[in-house]
Amino acid sequence: MSKAKRVGVLISGRGSNMASLIEACSSSDYPAEIAHVISNVPDAPGLEIAARKGIPATAIDHKGYASREDFEKDLDATLRDAQIDLICNAGFMRLLTEGFVEAWRDRQLNIHPSLLPAFKGLRTHERAIEAGVRLSGCTVHFVRTEMDSGPIVAQAAVPVLPEDTPDELAARVLEAEHKLYPFALKLVASGEAKVVNERVMFTSCPEVHGPYISPWIE
Numbered sequence: 001m002s003k004a005k006r007v008g009v010l011i012s013g014r015g016s017n018m019a020s021l022i023e024a025c026s027s028s029d030y031p032a033e034i035a036h037v038i039s040n041v042p043d044a045p046g047l048e049i050a051a052r053k054g055i056p057a058t059a060i061d062h063k064g065y066a067s068r069e070d071f072e073k074d075l076d077a078t079l080r081d082a083q084i085d086l087i088c089n090a091g092f093m094r095l096l097t098e099g100f101v102e103a104w105r106d107r108q109l110n111i112h113p114s115l116l117p118a119f120k121g122l123r124t125h126e127r128a129i130e131a132g133v134r135l136s137g138c139t140v141h142f143v144r145t146e147m148d149s150g151p152i153v154a155q156a157a158v159p160v161l162p163e164d165t166p167d168e169l170a171a172r173v174l175e176a177e178h179k180l181y182p183f184a185l186k187l188v189a190s191g192e193a194k195v196v197n198e199r200v201m202f203t204s205c206p207e208v209h210g211p212y213i214s215p216w217i218e
């Protein structure tokens with residue numbers, strides 16, 4: 001196997017998706033390793049989880065900077081110092097400027113708890129329930145400047161049940177997220193998934209576009 005890709009994970013809170021990536025990377029044949037975790041929120045519980053697992057974890061508090069660009073300068077420098085190949089946004093709730101997004105173009109992933117392009121942004125589950133959709137889910141995509149948009153690597157669908165509260169739906173989607181993100185990162189880190197003309201193509205089967213929908217519905 002070629003050298004494991006060095007992944008930097010960006011978080012803002014709980015860090016459960018980060019933990020699922022750390023867990024996946026602990027397997028010796030996984031094509032990535034979590035080399036650094038960075039939070040823009042100093043007391044994010046995820047930082048503690050990463051540190052307990054022996055992963056370098058840094059807080060870069062965006063509130064300490066006069067502008068987004070100044071914050072991103074330090075973020076970028078920390079990632080480069082750690083020789084990061086790929087960034088995974090995992091509950092990173094900070095908009096990034098075009099400069100940062102372009103500097104890491106096709107090397108930065110995000111997970112969002114909906115079947116994009118539906119329900120970008122906040123209050124995702126509440127809005128999905130309000131809209132009366134029968135299926136929701138999660139999406140891993142390459143990051144572009146527009147929030148929660150960019151070429152889609154993989155999606156998983158879960159049912160929305162008639163009496164679901166936003167919290168119940170969030171918990172069902174989160175379970176799928178914890179499987180989808182390691183799955184999608186493996187495709188990208190191994191070189192299997194690549195962006196071609198703003199679509200993600202799979203190198204070993206270029207004619208197939210995204211066969212990876214909801215393999216986990218029981």
Ligand code: GAR
Nearest residue numbers: 013014015016017090091111112113
């Ligand atoms: C996850 O549900 C993730 O999809 C979402 O934040 C949560 C973070 O949880 N991200 C977004 O809404 C991005 N637009 P976690 O900190 O336990 O991984």
